[in-house]
Amino acid sequence: MPTSTRNVFVTEDEPLRSNWLAAFPDAQLESLSASKHLRKAGIIWLRLPYEGDIGAVVQRILKRGQTPFWGLSPSVPVVALSDEPRDEEGLVALRAGASGYCNGYAAPEVLQQVAQTVQQGGVWLGQSLLQKLVATTAQQAPRDVPVSRDWAASLTEREIMVAQAVALGASNKEIAERLGITERTVKAHLTATFEKLHVRDRLQLTLLVNGMR
Amino acid sequence: MPTSTRNVFVTEDEPLRSNWLAAFPDAQLESLSASKHLRKAGIIWLRLPYEGDIGAVVQRILKRGQTPFWGLSPSVPVVALSDEPRDEEGLVALRAGASGYCNGYAAPEVLQQVAQTVQQGGVWLGQSLLQKLVATTAQQAPRDVPVSRDWAASLTEREIMVAQAVALGASNKEIAERLGITERTVKAHLTATFEKLHVRDRLQLTLLVNGMR
DNA sequence: GCCCTTACTGTACCTTCGTACAATGGTTTT
DNA sequence: AAAACCATTGTACGAAGGTACAGTAAGGGC
Numbered sequence: 001m002p003t004s005t006r007n008v009f010v011t012e013d014e015p016l017r018s019n020w021l022a023a024f025p026d027a028q029l030e031s032l033s034a035s036k037h038l039r040k041a042g043i044i045w046l047r048l049p050y051e052g053d054i055g056a057v058v059q060r061i062l063k064r065g066q067t068p069f070w071g072l073s074p075s076v077p078v079v080a081l082s083d084e085p086r087d088e089e090g091l092v093a094l095r096a097g098a099s100g101y102c103n104g105y106a107a108p109e110v111l112q113q114v115a116q117t118v119q120q121g122g123v124w125l126g127q128s129l130l131q132k133l134v135a136t137t138a139q140q141a142p143r144d145v146p147v148s149r150d151w152a153a154s155l156t157e158r159e160i161m162v163a164q165a166v167a168l169g170a171s172n173k174e175i176a177e178r179l180g181i182t183e184r185t186v187k188a189h190l191t192a193t194f195e196k197l198h199v200r201d202r203l204q205l206t207l208l209v210n211g212m213r
Numbered sequence: 214m215p216t217s218t219r220n221v222f223v224t225e226d227e228p229l230r231s232n233w234l235a236a237f238p239d240a241q242l243e244s245l246s247a248s249k250h251l252r253k254a255g256i257i258w259l260r261l262p263y264e265g266d267i268g269a270v271v272q273r274i275l276k277r278g279q280t281p282f283w284g285l286s287p288s289v290p291v292v293a294l295s296d297e298p299r300d301e302e303g304l305v306a307l308r309a310g311a312s313g314y315c316n317g318y319a320a321p322e323v324l325q326q327v328a329q330t331v332q333q334g335g336v337w338l339g340q341s342l343l344q345k346l347v348a349t350t351a352q353q354a355p356r357d358v359p360v361s362r363d364w365a366a367s368l369t370e371r372e373i374m375v376a377q378a379v380a381l382g383a384s385n386k387e388i389a390e391r392l393g394i395t396e397r398t399v400k401a402h403l404t405a406t407f408e409k410l411h412v413r414d415r416l417q418l419t420l421l422v423n424g425m426r
Numbered sequence: 427g428c429c430c431t432t433a434c435t436g437t438a439c440c441t442t443c444g445t446a447c448a449a450t451g452g453t454t455t456t
Numbered sequence: 457a458a459a460a461c462c463a464t465t466g467t468a469c470g471a472a473g474g475t476a477c478a479g480t481a482a483g484g485g486c
Contacts, residue, residue: 088426089484113329145346169417172443185464191445201444201472203416204382209423369432385473398434398476407474413475414442429486434478442473448466455472 007115010061011047016081016104022047023108024115032057041114044078047104054080054089058096078115079124100124103212138159154196162189166202167209220328224260226250229317231295236321239330245270256328257291260317267293267302271309308312325354325380367401367409375402379415380422 007024008165009017012032020027032049034124046061048054080093080207081104098113102124114124152160164176176183190202199205220237222230229265233240234390241254245262259274261267277290293306294317303314326335342411366374371392378388385403389396403415412418 019216084423090425116326116329148458156462160285166416169414169420169485182465184466185443190443194444203379203419206416206419210423212423371433376449395435396472397436401434404474427486430484431478432481432483433479437478438476440473440475442471444469444471446468448468448471450464450466451461452464453460456458 007045008045009045010045012037012049015058016047019105019108020111023111031060043080045079046078046098048089048093053097054092058093058098062097150198155193159193159196162186163193163205163209167206169206216357220258221254221256222258222260225262229260232318232321232323236324244384245274254289256331257289258294259291259311260294261302261306267305268309271306271311275310290338292327292331364410367408372406372409373400374400376406376418376422379403380419 007020007027008030009020009027010032011029017029023165027045032047039059044061046058049057058078060081077099078097079088079100079102080098081102083104085101085103091103094174102110102114106114152163155163161179165178170178172183172186176186179186190205193198193205197208199208218311220233220240220391222233223243233340246387247262248326257277262270271291271293288306290312291310292313292315293300293303293311294315296317296379297358298314311364313327314326315337319327331337340343364421365376368376374392375388378391383391385396385399389399392399406418407413412421
């Protein structure tokens with residue numbers, strides 16, 4: 001699927017350059033302090049600074065992608081990237097007008113996914129953020145829905161259970177007790193899971209399950 | 214990207230059958246009143262009924278895709294479809310746990326786009342709905358998160374470095390090499406960190422640092 | 427000078443994790 | 457019926473994680 005749109009990455013430092021280029025080989029890097037217009041960009045990826053008024057930064061970048069017209073702005077969508085995504089930060093970014101908020105270290109495939117979504121007028125945000133949004137409007141917590149699930153695609157029912165438990169910080173022993181099986185069986189499920197998901201240990205599995213890599 | 218996931222459409226009447234089949238040739242149609250489990254489905258598309266408790270319907274379908282465990286559900290994502298989408302209706306559906314809300318008459322390409330997004334743990338919703346959500350939370354958002362963002366407060370500089378590395382999935386050995394110290398020292402920092410943050414191991418530390426507990 | 431904190435290191439020991447090489451019984455698919 | 461997959465368990469062993477009980481060295485404050 002050829003991404004013909006221009007992807008412009010706005011950042012001060014560029015530790016993620018390679019990651020972004022992996023997702024969009026023709027990506028263009030821009031300085032945050034530049035004032036050049038970005039109307040021709042397809043998507044503006046804004047690497048959020050560690051400190052300062054996030055909202056203001058987002059809005060400034062948004063302006064650079066705008067074609068002012070009658071107070072309306074058929075502007076270029078801005079996706080906020082953060083090294084350490086936090087729901088609060090995401091909220092600020094979205095409120096300021098961002099069309100998406102995700103981890104700058106996200107896998108290339110994920111970034112491409114985000115690009116497609118955003119480009120079609122959609123909005124991309126993590127499950128937990130949305131839950132939070134929905135929850136606040138409702139005064140009730142739908143405590144029920146966790147995060148991503150494509151990781152579970154190749155796993156069996158039992159393997160998913162164990163993986164979920166691990167991702168919550170449970171030990172093999174605890175999981176075994178909870179499921180009423182032996183620790184050995186838990187290990188068996190885990191070994192199979194590691195193999196299927198190409199992760200080396202429970203820590204990496206946790207990161208994967210929780211959508212942080 | 215071959216869509217190997219099973220797309221199950223839950224509906225009473227099926228005026229949209231052809232539209233869905235155009236998007237997913239191997240789609241499977243299910244009755245709303247059926248009680249069969251749908252754990253193996255990749256995505257459950259729920260055609261919302263015109264009347265009744267939308268939220269309850271969504272939750273019932275969600276349950277059919279769940280693997281109950283620890284109150285968590287590595288469940289099959291449910292996308293609510295409506296013939297005439299309204300923001301309020303979408304809100305109810307999402308609040309009930311749906312991963313998406315869109316027009317059932319949407320073009321096949323759009324449906325496929327929605328599928329991809331949802332499958333990767335994303336959430337699909339229209340711009341206006343999102344705007345509404347963000348706007349509503351704008352007034353009451355600040356007090357929203359009790360999650361400790363100050364996990365690093367009591368840690369020394371070195372301990373923070375190690376904790377961050379651990380939270381990225383690094384092993385003690387890797388951290389030692391990166392920091393140019395011995396593995397033993399890494400352990401020392403970690404032991405101190407566990408003690409200060411009241412966590413028992415690196416996994417729990419990771420969850421804490423990444424704001425998931 | 428003395429105390430405290432921080433960073434660093436060593437040896438030893440125990441626990442937990444993960445894998446290798448198995449096996450059994452059940453269900454589903456072919 | 458055979459093949460394939462799944463859940464389960466066993467023994468054994470090396471690797472990694474974590475703790476106990478030390479010590480050295482540098483810097484700041486009283």
